[in-house]
Amino acid sequence: MKDYILKIDCTDEKGLIYRISDIIFKYGLNIDNNSEFVDHEHDRFFFRAVIKTDKDIDESGFCGNLSAVLPKANIIFKEKAKKNVIILATKETHCLGDLLIKFYSGELNANIKAVISNHDSLRDLVEKFNLPYHFISSDDISREEHEKLVLAKMSEYSFDYAILAKYMRILSPNFVNAYEGKIINIHHSFLPAFIGANPYKQAYERGVKIIGATAHFVNNDLDEGPIIAQDITMVNHEMNWQQMREAGRYVEKNVLGKAIDLVLDDRIFIYKNKTVIF
Amino acid sequence: MKDYILKIDCTDEKGLIYRISDIIFKYGLNIDNNSEFVDHEHDRFFFRAVIKTDKDIDESGFCGNLSAVLPKANIIFKEKAKKNVIILATKETHCLGDLLIKFYSGELNANIKAVISNHDSLRDLVEKFNLPYHFISSDDISREEHEKLVLAKMSEYSFDYAILAKYMRILSPNFVNAYEGKIINIHHSFLPAFIGANPYKQAYERGVKIIGATAHFVNNDLDEGPIIAQDITMVNHEMNWQQMREAGRYVEKNVLGKAIDLVLDDRIFIYKNKTVIF
Amino acid sequence: MKDYILKIDCTDEKGLIYRISDIIFKYGLNIDNNSEFVDHEHDRFFFRAVIKTDKDIDESGFCGNLSAVLPKANIIFKEKAKKNVIILATKETHCLGDLLIKFYSGELNANIKAVISNHDSLRDLVEKFNLPYHFISSDDISREEHEKLVLAKMSEYSFDYAILAKYMRILSPNFVNAYEGKIINIHHSFLPAFIGANPYKQAYERGVKIIGATAHFVNNDLDEGPIIAQDITMVNHEMNWQQMREAGRYVEKNVLGKAIDLVLDDRIFIYKNKTVIF
Amino acid sequence: MKDYILKIDCTDEKGLIYRISDIIFKYGLNIDNNSEFVDHEHDRFFFRAVIKTDKDIDESGFCGNLSAVLPKANIIFKEKAKKNVIILATKETHCLGDLLIKFYSGELNANIKAVISNHDSLRDLVEKFNLPYHFISSDDISREEHEKLVLAKMSEYSFDYAILAKYMRILSPNFVNAYEGKIINIHHSFLPAFIGANPYKQAYERGVKIIGATAHFVNNDLDEGPIIAQDITMVNHEMNWQQMREAGRYVEKNVLGKAIDLVLDDRIFIYKNKTVIF
The missing domain is CATH 3.40.50.170 (Formyl transferase, N-terminal domain)
Incomplete structure (x- = not known):
């Protein structure tokens, strides 16, 4: 089993979690735990998930799919490593x-x-x-x-x-x-x-x-x-x-x-x- | 604006967040903040979201829609109140x-x-x-x-x-x-x-x-x-x-x-x- | 039993505790607990004692006796009270x-x-x-x-x-x-x-x-x-x-x-x- | 300058501090700081002082003098050392x-x-x-x-x-x-x-x-x-x-x-x- 870390931040808007979880679901992955926070002072959305899987995931492909639905977000997705x-x-x-x-x-x-x-x-x-x-x-x-x-x-x-x-x-x-x-x-x-x-x-x-x-x-x-x-x-x-x-x-x-x-x-x-x- | 609290706990499985956020999205609602935790010792999923909206939501209807996709979950959805x-x-x-x-x-x-x-x-x-x-x-x-x-x-x-x-x-x-x-x-x-x-x-x-x-x-x-x-x-x-x-x-x-x-x-x-x- | 509080502060020098305890002893009193501290930066001596007794002590007389041996000290001695x-x-x-x-x-x-x-x-x-x-x-x-x-x-x-x-x-x-x-x-x-x-x-x-x-x-x-x-x-x-x-x-x-x-x-x-x- | 540590514990009674400070005074020493506590549940007196001096003190002689006035006390007096x-x-x-x-x-x-x-x-x-x-x-x-x-x-x-x-x-x-x-x-x-x-x-x-x-x-x-x-x-x-x-x-x-x-x-x-x- 590997742990992947997904970190996203972008301007807040409706349906962000839905778009993110849709892609995770389509990859057949399971969120091990996630946290989300909206900074209302600056309308900023922050999201972090740990994804446990026994598959090898193409990291840049996964990021690309997320970027397609979150065009202005900062997205980091990579296997947990030293x-x-x-x-x-x-x-x-x-x-x-x-x-x-x-x-x-x-x-x-x-x-x-x-x-x-x-x-x-x-x-x-x-x-x-x-x-x-x-x-x-x-x-x-x-x-x-x-x-x-x-x-x-x-x-x-x-x-x-x-x-x-x-x-x-x-x-x-x-x-x-x-x-x-x-x-x-x-x-x-x-x-x-x-x-x-x-x-x-x-x-x-x-x-x-x-x-x-x-x-x-x-x-x-x-x-x-x-x-x-x-x-x-x-x-x-x-x-x-x-x-x-x-x-x-x-x-x-x-x-x-x-x-x-x-x-x-x-x-x-x-x-x-x-x-x-x- | 009203605050609604959504609390869900059920056996963990793939796609839970996706199913939940799908319904929230279909209602046109925005998650103000959410937390999620999986207790791996007992394979239990816990989810809480605060939803801010200016609409009146039919609470039991909303719960019903969630129950349809999460048949065995404990679901609480209600407006925040004293x-x-x-x-x-x-x-x-x-x-x-x-x-x-x-x-x-x-x-x-x-x-x-x-x-x-x-x-x-x-x-x-x-x-x-x-x-x-x-x-x-x-x-x-x-x-x-x-x-x-x-x-x-x-x-x-x-x-x-x-x-x-x-x-x-x-x-x-x-x-x-x-x-x-x-x-x-x-x-x-x-x-x-x-x-x-x-x-x-x-x-x-x-x-x-x-x-x-x-x-x-x-x-x-x-x-x-x-x-x-x-x-x-x-x-x-x-x-x-x-x-x-x-x-x-x-x-x-x-x-x-x-x-x-x-x-x-x-x-x-x-x-x-x-x-x-x- | 009454509690008296004794507070003394003065320039530090040798024998302060001896002089203080000498008077307490001559009054036949027992120190219930005391604390002492010397601030070496300013050569200042601080002393506080709680004295438990069933006697009535003439507070100003007691202070006078202490002042005689500690002429430049600030001395407070009084029964503990609301x-x-x-x-x-x-x-x-x-x-x-x-x-x-x-x-x-x-x-x-x-x-x-x-x-x-x-x-x-x-x-x-x-x-x-x-x-x-x-x-x-x-x-x-x-x-x-x-x-x-x-x-x-x-x-x-x-x-x-x-x-x-x-x-x-x-x-x-x-x-x-x-x-x-x-x-x-x-x-x-x-x-x-x-x-x-x-x-x-x-x-x-x-x-x-x-x-x-x-x-x-x-x-x-x-x-x-x-x-x-x-x-x-x-x-x-x-x-x-x-x-x-x-x-x-x-x-x-x-x-x-x-x-x-x-x-x-x-x-x-x-x-x-x-x-x-x- | 050397630091000596003096630790005494014994049954509580009147005049202990007086007797201790009398001997310290007679040796021409200055207490750098001391603490005292009486455990009333067990009528036990505890005393610790740090004595700073540039003299060499005969440790056992000093203890002997204290023991003479505090016959049943546990007394430790020694130069602070690694x-x-x-x-x-x-x-x-x-x-x-x-x-x-x-x-x-x-x-x-x-x-x-x-x-x-x-x-x-x-x-x-x-x-x-x-x-x-x-x-x-x-x-x-x-x-x-x-x-x-x-x-x-x-x-x-x-x-x-x-x-x-x-x-x-x-x-x-x-x-x-x-x-x-x-x-x-x-x-x-x-x-x-x-x-x-x-x-x-x-x-x-x-x-x-x-x-x-x-x-x-x-x-x-x-x-x-x-x-x-x-x-x-x-x-x-x-x-x-x-x-x-x-x-x-x-x-x-x-x-x-x-x-x-x-x-x-x-x-x-x-x-x-x-x-x-x-």
Whole structure:
């Protein structure tokens, strides 16, 4: 048995489900589960189905048939498969290490192709798992030059998503545009609180009682991209900002992990800087 | 514009969505949103759609058309409307009071028809809201006789659901059978932990670090019915069991409130002692 | 048996606990529980003890003895007692109603002296509970004039804390200064996210996956006062901002309720725009 | 500057804090922070202080002075230091891997001395981190014989705590008694719900809406030891038990991680099968 994922989004109108299910039925397929949502603010229809079958389906033929009845829709139909990812990190081990362990044990629904860092300190950890590690120093070069080197290295790999596992560099529009909707970041605050540098210090200074983390797709505005997942943990007056950061690491690695699970499972639509997640 | 709710469950087979959406399309209707789930353990298909329309739809005609293509399905199709509920309580005010306030302000999607209690102490509170209060003492009579009196009083009202807002009496099978799938209880623990009497004392004695509450439909086995909603709160060694009970009240009223929101919104299927909630 | 609460804060130095416990010991008293915290950033010592005794203690004599050995400390020592509160509200019932129900059933450790509102719509609810309701319209008068009227009405009552139970008016510095550290507000976001108007709409537009609420003491900067309690709830793409607001009501009333419990229990120190909570 | 940890528990009586702080004062030391709790059910006093100093303190002399004034108390006073731990695991990588990553990056306040397993499958992972791995098969031998071999291997190491990071063997009283209060287990349910085998399957079958995990000290009754930490995550009807197990892994590794942080920080008292945690 194989799982195929069907994702459709288009302007909402009457009879969409009927047209879609008509074609699925004509192919003799069974919907294992489906979700549908209409964003009434923007009159947008979102549909995702998992189709289990023992047949081989001609993916582009199937898409063609759907396109014929949904001429303006975005349609994705493909067999569920392991994705390829590349990881960018700086110095911290908790998010990267968590992904490495999951990858090692087969619990990550992806192959990690390589890890790129602006420091060399994670090399030893990454190489334990027999993965390529590329240290691209940002010393003595401009942000632009550094990004060019990183992009060049990335382009050597074929990957579906780039995961920023605490990559502490701000990305330029140029970088982001090269991989639109393909870069996932973990920000160490419950956005939009504490945008920018050292959110734990900001949180400590504001005296908040909860801190959190946010996984989001990266777009041109720092920390402003479509949010995938968020979670929080309680803090109190006894904790200085370093202790908040320690407590936050639990949240960061979990939120990033769960967001990546959703991404790798093809559960997410990006629309108007928000996510629809089935 | 009106909202109609369509709920279908039946044995899973190919083409169900197609048959359903075909009829919806032939009626010229638009699905506002739908959810579908297949329970593969039991090969059971669950479907719920909200249909927004400015037309008046003949509900039984529509059901008939669906039944023709889904002969063995359970089908519910009706216009979304305020439900009627009856509340049973004992002495505590937090769950009852929360429902009264929501009812008063129009935030409860139901009319409260009456409150029945085995004590008289809630009368003053209930009558502030101009609702009938029926005190049915259990003193000097058997459980059986008491239930007969309560059932007789309930039968004077037409209602969709009976809410046990901390009604501290164990219901007999006879009582439960009279309103199968229509009685919602709040149990003051995260079931199945701490079944039975005084769960906060049990929790205190066990030294747990979380306590919770569970809203569930009532069936014949005490605290064993289909679970609708659960939530928890953190506790610690400083709290005696009375303080845990106080902390638990916040959880109890919230969980009951959220469960009732789901029930009144026709979002729940009961199947094999579990709930499917869309 | 009576409970006395002792609260001390002062510049940190060696031997503070020794000096404090020495006096407690000389009075023949027993500390039921105590908490102590040193804020190393500001070298500030915070101490709170609950003392259970069957004796009557001369409160000012006891404070005098402590002051003799802690000359620069803030010292509060008094028998635990019900506080008096006044509530300001606008139109919403969920926070106000929750407080009324708790007050009615004796679960609020305070007497509600009166409710003041800039609308008349909550009168009926408040008067059900036999409490004075003062409608002070803001129509056709300046903010300044309105506040003067509200402050005049407040001054007719003797109260320990003013609770803003969704009072949707911005308070001027003049108002805030009149009751410094005595006004508790519930803000409908997890501050500092979504400061200002309609945070649920802001949250919806940002596409967040968690919303929250924050109870805080009010100071001169809107939504910038010392935070007492925060909590959150999960939201998703299916919810429009009105549904987020509905979900948020559960959080708002709980967070406000818990913050008030802490305040009424004399568990909070305010220092440098933060709270130390024991 | 060094941190010393002082932990005292004894029968409650008047003047304990005075006597303790008197000695601390006489040594010219400053309490950095302290916590105190009296369990009134059992008249038991618990006290923990962190003392920061640049002096070297004679630990046994200090304890002796305290014992002179608190003759029946349990007193621990020692410089804060990295602990030594040994890990027992079976096949799963998520808890073990999390500990290895933290150990590798210095975020675990302990040295991992060795990993012992009843399977050989974790060897490769453990050896990546240059740690001894001992595979002690349970094939073809009795439980008694297997435990004897494990205990023999453990006795080769000097360690403070043994961490059961998903060690799927039931321990005999003999084993537990050898390391009373020194063995920490992670159980994959929010105890006392779902004691015993495959709690995720039990949770799925019961149709719960929350699952959780519990870290506890091990005693002779399976899953009945003193609880250190618990946490939960939401589940729903869409998840089969394998998916619940996946979701549960996030909770398991977090709860175990947080419990170990507390243990390694000397924050826990065990008393009457419960924990007091400062």
